[in-house]
Amino acid sequence: MAKQISKQKPVLKNPSSLSGSRIADSNSTFFKYENFIYIGIILLSVLIFFKEGVFSGKVFATGDILASDSFRTFLDDAKKSGVFPLWVPYIFMGMPNFPIISYNPRSYDFFYFIWDSVYGAITNSSTNGVLPVILYYAIFGIGFYLYSNYKFKNKLIALYCALTATFATDFIQRIVVGHNTKVLALAFFPLILLFLDKLIDSFDDKSKSVFSFQNLINLALLALMLHIQLNSNHIQMIFYAYLMLGIYLLYLIIYRVVKKTQISGIIKSGIFFVIAALLAVAMNADVMMTMKEYNKYSMRGEPGIEAKIDKKVADDQPLDYQYATNWSFSPGEVITFLLPYYYGFGDVEIQGQKANLYWGQMPFTTNPMYFGVIVLILAVTGIFYNFRKNPFVQAMTVISVVFLFMSFGRNFSLIYDLFFNYFPYFSSFRAPVMIHHFMNIAIVILSGFGLKSVIEIVKGKTDSDKLKKLCYVFFGIAGLMFLISIVGFEGSYTDSVSTSSLAEKLKQQGATAQQISQYIKQQIIPNAYANSISDLRLHAFFIAIVAGLMFMYATNKVSVKIFLAGTILIAVIDLWNVNFKTLHWDNPGETKNAFAETDFTNWLLKTNPDTYTYRVAEFNGGRLTTDNTMAYYRLHSFNGYHGAKIRIYQDAVDVAEGENPLLLTLGGVKYIISDKPLQDTSFVQVFKGTKFIYENKNFIPKAFFADGYKVEKDITILNNIREMNFDPRKVAFLEKDINQKIDKPDSTASVKLVKGDIHSLEYDVNATGNNLLVFSEIYLPFGWKAYIDGKESEIHKTDYILRSLVVPQGKHKVEFRYEPAVYYTGKSVSIGANVLLGIILLAGVFGYATNKKKSDSTGNVKKDENI
Template sequence: MKITFSKKVIQHLIAIAVFYLLTIFFFSPVFFDNKNINQQDILQWQGSVQEIKEFRATTGEEPLWTNSMFGGMPAYMIDVDWSNDIVEFLQSAYSLWLPHPVRLVFACMVSYYILLLAFGVTPYLAIVGAVGFAFTSYNMICLVAGHNARLGAIAFAPLIIAGIHKAYDGKKRIGFALAALGLAMHLRINHLQITYYLLLIIIIYAIARFVVEMQKGLLKPFLKHSFVLILAALLGLGTFFGEFWATYNYAKYTQRGRPELTAQKEAKPNADGLDKSYAFNHSNGIFEPMVMFIPNFYGGAMYGGFDTDGAAAAELQKMGVPRQQVAQQLNSLPAYWGNQPGTLPYYAGAIIIFLAVLGGIVLPGKQKYWMFVVIAFGIALTWGKNFSSFNYFLFDYFPGYNKFRSVTFALFMPLLCLPLLGMLGLQLGLEKSFDKQWMKGFYIALGATGGFALLAIVFAGMGGYASPNDAGLEQYPRLLQALRIDRASLLRADAFRSLLFVVAAGACIYFWAKGKLSAVWAPVLLVVVTSVDVISVSRRYLNDKNFTANPARQFFAPSEADQVILGDKDYYRVFNLNDPFNDAQTSYFHHSLGGYHAAKLRRYQDLIEYCLSGEANQLYSTVQAGSRDFSGLGVVNMLNTRYFKFGGNKGEVLRNSDANGPAWFVSNVYKVNSADEEIDVLCGTDTKSVAIIDATKFDVAATEYDDSGTIALQSYAPNKLVYKSSSSSEALAIFSEIYYPEGWVARIDGNEVPILRADYVLRALQVPAGDHEIVFTFEPVIYSVGNKVMLGSSFILLIVVVLVFGYQVRKMLFDQV
């Protein structure tokens, strides 16, 4: 046998080289300056995961639970080492061992390249589409925000579509392998919102394919191919089984689960899930998807972006702002004039939009209609509350949809289809030798997109450009008017920019069609202009300013206040009063009442809204009055809050001598009959002496107990707490640990006993008279069973990948001699 580098192999190698070099170019500070992207969400995650990592490093075991934030919660949605080493290896190999998270952009290009090849696009044109897909500002904004999981899920989605398409085209083995591998790597990232949108795309594609095959009388092959894909899906899901089971089970007890309180149930009578106003808080305006073509159609970023020679800059100087401070002032003024509370534009690329319009005109219906549906459906989803009749119906009745927020993420759906639509249209022109009919469609597409950009340039000055964010500037009417002039200028400049790129791409295609550019140089030029188009906009939001050397070290440098608290080696919690429920920095060092997580336990969120927020205000009032009596903070005290942190200085820490401690005996039980009654009574109760228990859920024989005994924590680990108790009669012990109904096991002297829930969120036990050892351990069956299924599925996947792709590589590289 001899290795043969055919033309196609060389083209694939060139594609990989282009993707690799573009990744290095865009993220050069990572490769040449040893810097990392400063990602706020990732830094918050590092704070939340610190206790888990320390326990894992010390014991070699998984804690599966952490007490570092929100009083305590399962680690399933934070950090758990599952049996997914094989899938992680495949992900690393797939991205050529590039560093995380920049390798996800490389993976986007590779996956989309494979998708386009699967649909019959030539390699060089596939490079154009892959670059256009990977470097959209949507993906770069993911990295800026620290939404690595979202970008990772996006990166492997095209591979799944490629496998599905190949399977339905009769290439069952390669289709099975691509779909199973893509799904395994996609699910490993664990961003189920993108998975949900991907499932919608697959359903739309499958329906369209079914209709086409039915018309051809090929229903039986369609069913066979569907069965192959179902097997691939089961294999891919098997590699994720434990995580999926844990996520599904955990969701029932979170904000995404069924509400406990009557007011919440009345607000959502038909379903569990998120609150509607929370889920649709970020919703695109009806015309806001125009930013896919003209990035500054709505002003661009939330703040800044104004020209220092613009109208607002001139007005600021007239107002007496020194010239050297004008740029700083401009960066604090709102450029975005839409209705979202905070956003950045998701730019698809002017060239990609132009090519997609071209594909929409020239392609036959069976190739394009399913993509039209995906694009329209995805855009409609992003409108959220601004298309409430549609989206609220889906939220109330569409399975699983009410579990997700930030509906603008659904723009992933059109962004996935637009380059595919465009490249298929261009490929058709190549196959038809750019015949007269195809060129007619080309001229229409060029005129439509270029004409729209031209109209935006001409009529930009006619918009109102008023923004909800202008409210604080009403006392400066001349500055407001100048701002609106500058917003029009931003739109006009970017419309002109989009026009130039459309014309540039159109010129490349025109000269290619007329034989003035070769079949090699035309795609090369298209790659160049497409790269410049999307990368130059993405650079506005992810550039050298976003890279720092070891951002975690700076973010997690312990303050003087932290060092004071860390001097106390007991087990307790800390209440940081600086935005506590959006802060995991505290969790890096301490067990915190607050934290940072999108899926808090439902009951703890209720506790925040109904009790903790009020007690935080009460705490401020107490301190301002010069008092250090915190005995009235019953909820704060029952969570064993020993320290209040008001800032980073040594003097900004207060010790709370009224905290209840890790465990205590109560003298009285107040029985209630509903969650509403339970939380109403809790706020203001002396939790040291009274326990509130929902009698409809838990049986407590007595209402009075002897609280003269003692109970103390002997040893602490996130997943195991050991106490010693002594009492002369049966007692009711309350523990400052969050009650979670699945996984926690309580034993008294080695005998398992039922765990009660008290005070809305805490654990409680009825302890018999005498001296006892009480042990709580977290033993979720989800982890032990799920891990075995994942490991077995991963081995099968590895065998499939080696056999199928090994055979494909052998076919490409070797000739029999």
């Protein structure tokens, strides 16, 4: 009996019940009630913060969200037809699906399919469009809590880290502007860190087997988290995630080599991480391989033709350096870590009207890169107390600094240029400031170490004087900030705004010097400066409160729980105070109105219901728009919106200009939809309503015969289009000789589209000789195959952007089918990788359960098997 009672003592002992300043030990299992309470707080905080969307049905009706919603009818049509859409015909004369839409029913990828099905059933995006994204914030917060709890062995510090990481201003802003794939790319990252650290700790324990059941489970879960992250299809965010993990592992290896400590464990962890990453990529092989193939022919994989001719860029640098670095953070803007309003903030409301007061050097931004002043001072504290002795803190500090300098882009290009010039694929990325998401994660973790250090000092009763001095420093910082807010700095601030790049940007937008001067003096300076002064006072107050709590805790005036709870409360209030100003909610009618029936779309669909036989182009202010809205009405557009268009399309628009009547004719454009009357005599007005519709007088059907062809260089062809000095029906321009005699078609030659759908086009053709048949469909070297009477025929690149076939005399059935071999190969790899992951996971779970059952029956519980 005594022996049994002895065994039960560790189970009955509950660290969370200890009184005084002693903190609850988080070594207890996950299923203790405290974890449920704190996870509930995280979930409740997210729901309350986004209450307008969760409970009132409000939405964010920004351009990126509308661009994505434009494809709802396309996806619904594909689903009803039982078709998995690989091609989108509605924008840019067509482009592959995967770079556009990431939420597709890939049922053969059954791990993600199960996750997506369950998640979709819970969130029901058809009734609430923002709820699925909001819950990804909750997943991120819960994951961060689990990771921080594992790292700090302290539930309240874990709660602090989870809430401050979740409510970092730039992360919150992603849902507002519709960058939902970035939210998904980040949502599972804390869990990736968790399972990676579990592997590192397990391999450092020499008593455990490399292929223990626990390690197999952690490997499988790590691979699964990486795989779900990959399904965001946001390659730049994924690259940054892997870069952070790579720097972390590499630093630990270097540290252990220098310190001559055990290195085998971290090497094994690195190998397991590579295995998990390869599994994740393999499970997503259909998407990754297709995107990789497409990348060769997109803006992100090939430089523009003018840049190549002018030798402005290398062949392996697809994006122009200036374009790639437009959204570069700047050293001066680091001040927004402390004063988010200093550079104007971004989108704000002034007297009920939305305005953008940003005056920094980026083209524009909607929000500051703010992660909390409390997080900032605690991160500095964590570095100060832990940098010398803790390699993890060293690694996170290095990551924070490296990522900050990378975010500077062209404004401090030392580190960024190394990646841009020498790292594979990096030159395909734009907006260096995007890396702040991962820098913020590292800084939040460092701030957790700051709290941990304060607690350890008080518990250990060492360096208490040093801690008090730290409190005095914080009081001094708060006092200095308040003093500056009293004295003011309006003169220097006015000079900074007046001499910034804002005036030049406004001038390029057509503003006069007087308008620019009035805008800066009457809008920017008074509002941004006043808010900066308010920030100084409020943040000084927040710092003083936290410093006071810290001092009271150091002098045993308050318990550790009150200190931590108070710090959490102030940190969240600080972030919410800033973040609420970024939530520009719209009524659900805003998105519905964007896709409501219109008089001009009704006219088009009634007049020309077969939308596969023509295209439209939208003009706004006489310029081609970047808009996907017409796809919702199943109208095929020459224009559209996407950051990775097919390269030759972008070349044509850049060189010949998108409004060029001949380019529009080559693109199969029959109608122009314009917000105002057009003066170009190439078009005739046929409808006037809420918008004008003009018919292209030179419209050529999307399949037509050319009398013959000429061989010219690519830039010469584009210049001919720009100069509008040829008739496409008379001559087709090819870039290489097809070495075939082409007969001029007579009046009996004909071509008719008999079937058009997502993946195929079918024509009845009557050729009167060896005729060249040109199609107003975008040329893409992979995926599309042509068949004449069932026999494959070569597709020729024509007029720089189009396709053509040589059709022999007689009546024929001509087909185009989109059958990308790389996709079907990737699909097979994906199925195989899913099966392999399933085997690893089942082996780990079954083995662990069997071992645990045996251990329970013998009374020998292995604590290291606790997952």
